[in-house]
Amino acid sequence: xxxxxxxxxxxxxxxxxxxxxxxxxxxxxxxxxxxxxxxxxxxxxxxxxxxxxxxxxxxxxxxxxxxxxxxxxxxxxxxxxxxxxxxxxxxxxxxxxxxxxxxxxxxxxxxxxxxxxxxxxxxxxxxxxxxxxxxxxxxxxxxxxxxxxxxxxxxxxxxxxxxxxxxxxxxxxxxxxxxxxxxxxxxxxxxxxxxxxxxxxxxxxxxxxxxxxxxxxxxxxxxxxxxxxxxxxxxxxxxxxxxxxxxxxxxxxxxxxxxxxxxxxxxxxxxxxxxxxxxxxxxxxxxxxxxxxxxxxxxxxxxxxxxxxxxxxxxxxxxxxxxxxxxxxxxxxxxxxxxxxxxxxxxxxxxxxxxxxxxxxxxxxxxxxxxx
Amino acid sequence: xxxxxxxxxxxxxxxxxxxxxxxxxxxxxxxxxxxxxxxxxxxxxxxxxxxxxxxxxxxxxxxxxxxxxxxxxxxxxxxxxxxxxxxxxxxxxxxxxxxxxxxxxxxxxxxxxxxxxxxxxxxxxxxxxxxxxxxxxxxxxxxxxxxxxxxxxxxxxxxxxxxxxxxxxxxxxxxxxxxxxxxxxxxxxxxxxxxxxxxxxxxxxxxxxxxxxxxxxxxxxxxxxxxxxxxxxxxxxxxxxxxxxxxxxxxxxxxxxxxxxxxxxxxxxxxxxxxxxxxxxxxxxxxxxxxxxxxxxxxxxxxxxxxxxxxxxxxxxxxxxxxxxxxxxxxxxxxxxxxxxxxxxxxxxxxxxxxxxxxxxxxxxxxxxxxxxxxxxxxxxxxxxxxxxxxxxxxxxxxxxxxxxxxxxxxxxxxxxxxxxxxxxxxxxxxxxxxxxxxxxxxxxxxxxxxxxxxxxxxxxxxxxxxxxxxxxxxxxxxxxxxxxxxxxxxxxxxxxxxxxxxxxxxxxxxxxxxxxxxxxxxxx
Numbered sequence: 001x002x003x004x005x006x007x008x009x010x011x012x013x014x015x016x017x018x019x020x021x022x023x024x025x026x027x028x029x030x031x032x033x034x035x036x037x038x039x040x041x042x043x044x045x046x047x048x049x050x051x052x053x054x055x056x057x058x059x060x061x062x063x064x065x066x067x068x069x070x071x072x073x074x075x076x077x078x079x080x081x082x083x084x085x086x087x088x089x090x091x092x093x094x095x096x097x098x099x100x101x102x103x104x105x106x107x108x109x110x111x112x113x114x115x116x117x118x119x120x121x122x123x124x125x126x127x128x129x130x131x132x133x134x135x136x137x138x139x140x141x142x143x144x145x146x147x148x149x150x151x152x153x154x155x156x157x158x159x160x161x162x163x164x165x166x167x168x169x170x171x172x173x174x175x176x177x178x179x180x181x182x183x184x185x186x187x188x189x190x191x192x193x194x195x196x197x198x199x200x201x202x203x204x205x206x207x208x209x210x211x212x213x214x215x216x217x218x219x220x221x222x223x224x225x226x227x228x229x230x231x232x233x234x235x236x237x238x239x240x241x242x243x244x245x246x247x248x249x250x251x252x253x254x255x256x257x258x259x260x261x262x263x264x265x266x267x268x269x270x271x272x273x274x275x276x277x278x279x280x281x282x283x284x285x286x287x288x289x290x291x292x293x294x295x296x297x298x299x300x301x302x303x304x305x306x307x308x309x310x311x312x313x314x315x316x317x318x319x320x321x322x323x324x325x326x327x328x329x330x331x332x333x334x335x336x337x338x339x340x341x342x343x344x345x346x347x348x349x350x351x352x353x354x355x356x357x358x359x360x361x362x363x364x365x366x367x368x369x370x371x372x
Numbered sequence: 373x374x375x376x377x378x379x380x381x382x383x384x385x386x387x388x389x390x391x392x393x394x395x396x397x398x399x400x401x402x403x404x405x406x407x408x409x410x411x412x413x414x415x416x417x418x419x420x421x422x423x424x425x426x427x428x429x430x431x432x433x434x435x436x437x438x439x440x441x442x443x444x445x446x447x448x449x450x451x452x453x454x455x456x457x458x459x460x461x462x463x464x465x466x467x468x469x470x471x472x473x474x475x476x477x478x479x480x481x482x483x484x485x486x487x488x489x490x491x492x493x494x495x496x497x498x499x500x501x502x503x504x505x506x507x508x509x510x511x512x513x514x515x516x517x518x519x520x521x522x523x524x525x526x527x528x529x530x531x532x533x534x535x536x537x538x539x540x541x542x543x544x545x546x547x548x549x550x551x552x553x554x555x556x557x558x559x560x561x562x563x564x565x566x567x568x569x570x571x572x573x574x575x576x577x578x579x580x581x582x583x584x585x586x587x588x589x590x591x592x593x594x595x596x597x598x599x600x601x602x603x604x605x606x607x608x609x610x611x612x613x614x615x616x617x618x619x620x621x622x623x624x625x626x627x628x629x630x631x632x633x634x635x636x637x638x639x640x641x642x643x644x645x646x647x648x649x650x651x652x653x654x655x656x657x658x659x660x661x662x663x664x665x666x667x668x669x670x671x672x673x674x675x676x677x678x679x680x681x682x683x684x685x686x687x688x689x690x691x692x693x694x695x696x697x698x699x700x701x702x703x704x705x706x707x708x709x710x711x712x713x714x715x716x717x718x719x720x721x722x723x724x725x726x727x728x729x730x731x732x733x734x735x736x737x738x739x740x741x742x743x744x745x746x747x748x749x750x751x752x753x754x755x756x757x758x759x760x761x762x763x764x765x766x767x768x769x770x771x772x773x774x775x776x777x778x779x780x781x782x783x784x785x786x787x788x789x790x791x792x793x794x795x796x797x798x799x800x801x802x803x804x805x806x807x808x809x810x811x812x813x814x815x816x817x818x819x820x821x822x823x824x825x826x827x828x829x830x831x832x833x834x835x836x837x838x839x840x841x842x843x844x845x846x847x848x849x850x851x852x853x854x855x856x857x858x859x860x861x862x863x864x865x866x867x868x869x870x871x872x873x874x875x876x877x878x879x880x881x882x883x884x885x886x887x888x889x890x891x892x893x894x895x896x897x
Binding site for chain 1: 551
């Protein structure tokens with residue numbers, strides 16, 4: 001045990017949180033103090049709808065869709081803002097709850113210009129459409145006033161600000177504050193005048209926004225949408241995701257690369273990526289299309305007698321490369337060859353290059369780019 | 373990093389020095405912001421008033437290259453105030469008494485004269501860190517890209533050792549690695565002093581092990597570092613293979629570097645673009661890029677993760693491992709008949725001490741942080757728990773040293789360099805991604821507004837910046853992020869090759885260049 005010379009010894013282990021039980025849809029389930037009802041329902045795979053909930057953010061209680069019945073309570077309670085208590089009796093699906101939820105969905109649906117948005121808009125962009133369909137809520141009963149005015153004047157190339165599709169769930173505001181710590185966006189006014197905006201109602205580029213894209217990925221309606229991905233909406237083919245790691249800094253954020261056919265069309269953050277837990281930055285989120293840039297080298301190049309680089313086959317290029325090393329090796333010995341590996345290439349690339357130098361030439365004349 | 377990224381939410385005192393984390397490691401910085409929101413105190417030491425400094429409870433604006441003075445004085449205060457963790461020093465370290473005696477020479481008033489940081493702020497930083505239950509240190513190249521980079525790191529280690537802030541949750545010495553696989557590059561043995569898994573080449577047992585594995589004996593002597601190898605180009609070094617590094621733009625003293633590569637008999641470059649470096653090559657071999665390559669990489673917290681191909685490469689581009697193994701076979705080397713990245717990685721694991729318990733299938737879900745000494749081992753999220761890898765933590769007696777070059781009448785301004793949020797390194801990738809130009813269309817020299825006036829410059833106009841090695845034209849940007857007398861630029865833009873200026877000196881142990889300090893002259897152009 002480590003002890004500080006000037007303080008009382010710190011020897012106490014934190015008391016493990018107490019385990020309690022409650023009844024969930026007729027089943028006894030356990031929970032630890034401090035958990036909300038929604039945490040418990042999702043742990044038990046209950047189909048409780050929500051629009052304002054993001055497990056990474058503090059509970060908010062705006063959409064009221066996650067309501068549950070609580071024995072002894074007259075009215076349903078929002079499960080995201082209700083702390084579990086011992087011996088509660090909770091029901092997640094009743095006729096009354098479903099009626100409430102349907103009416104809520106009809107009202108929410110009446111808020112927006114579009115219900116059907118392109119799935120390339122963002123990670124959570126289909127959430128509202130799916131619930132509208134699940135509750136058969138395209139009735140138009142509450143059609144009328146709508147909140148939110150789109151900012152078509154914002155010319156940034158990354159984040160579409162289509163607030164005509166905003167339902168004021170505040171997820172963008174909260175993710176920017178709680179997850180990202182940037183506090184770039186906020187809410188102005190209330191009711192039908194509610195508007196998500198920045199300081200002084202300006203452009204994102206003039207705000208504290210770092211274009212990390214987190215607001216896009218948490219938006220449940222596609223009001224905030226990924227302009228770079230949407231630019232590829234006409235690329236034919238089904239969208240497929242492949243899990244990999246961001247190509248930039250050393251944090252190692254997990255991403256799901258979206259492709260159609262042979263083209264990368266966008267990047268999604270992996271909510272379960274161990275390093276990033278759903279977060280990304282402007283580079284990881286948006287700087288992916290260098291991969292398809294016309295400057296990419298597609299053919300080996302060999303310097304000709306004219307002093308210029310010319311396209312060559314792999315056979316020619318490898319022969320030329322090998323002959324060059326062979327010649328230097330024969331004329332100047334094995335200590336005349338040096339290899340530099342890349343901190344941007346996979347480990348296998350670096351391993352193979354050091355193997356080439358060590359097993360090939362028998363020297364340790366190998367380094368990587370970490371010194372500069 | 374000694375500690376995992378998830379620990380960044382947990383310290384009660386966070387000390388960031390020489391790390392522009394919100395721009396260079398933005399996602400890691402979100403964890404620090406959450407720790408602050410939770411009530412943690414943040415101390416930021418940096419010559420520039422970086423965005424992280426705006427979040428700090430205490431900002432220490434030190435002169436470039438004076439880190440050791442600041443850190444020695446912090447150790448002095450911790451010793452003087454009796455905040456040392458005597459039990460930790462006694463049980464787990466070596467030379468503690470010598471060190472505590474040594475730091476009595478460095479009061480904050482002494483450090484104030486060198487670093488420009490007020491003595492009372494040094495006192496406060498030391499008291500906060502010294503009394504922290506969980507004190508964590510984060511640093512980046514602002515610490516290491518100096519002639520005294522190793523000493524700076526040792527100063528940080530001393531602080532952690534004297535306060536017992538290592539080997540526990542929410543503490544540690546945490547370098548933030550700058551490239552997605554710079555950790556993996558070192559792990560793989562692409563180093564002149566180590567085989568894969570940091571097995572020293574000058575240990576005969578290792579030589580024997582790899583002679584058996586590779587079927588050929590390798591020298592017992594370390595190789596030269598890349599920095600030295602560039603010095604030897606055209607002399608001892610006649611042929612070079614460079615994979616995925618734009619050496620000409622990213623390294624210090626560009627003219628020297630370009631000359632070195634041009635003097636080779638044979639240069640082979642493996643890359644995804646025809647970089648400034650590839651343009652000098654005799655043979656350029658096109659590699660598959662991110663998104664096209666199956667493989668592995670290891671992040672700053674030593675987590676081994678899978679890279680997966682999502683799309684096919686353009687034309688005839690091939691994976692690096694294939695290119696190099698084919699090249700080896702063409703030269704006539706034996707034992708390079710590899711069929712897949714999986715086969716390469718599995719051989720690496722077999723021969724590595726740190727990856728020994730891993731293989732291709734085990735890393736599918738990114739669960740492991742090395743060392744993983746054997747199969748079934750859970751990995752090591754936190755280093756030095758219970759005991760240090762090398763037994764005991766060793767205090768190092770460091771003295772402050774001036775940078776290789778200091779400002780003078782001819783070059784009266786400090787230049788320091790770094791990265792910016794929206795661009796990455798030499799822009800081979802970000803410069804070719806749509807939209808990035810909207811955020812960062814060009815490079816600028818960040819100058820304090822008072823200096824802009826005093827030096828006859830104008831915001832948005834051109835300046836000429838000169839060092840003993842060359843000069844560049846660059847647009848001026850007036851900003852309070854730069855203190856008076858210090859200017860900043862990134863090395864991202866090829867049309868503003870800032871590394872023409874740098875290269876004043878190198879750390880004698882790592883040969884890392886002092887890219888963070890370069891006296892210059894700034895004049896209207």
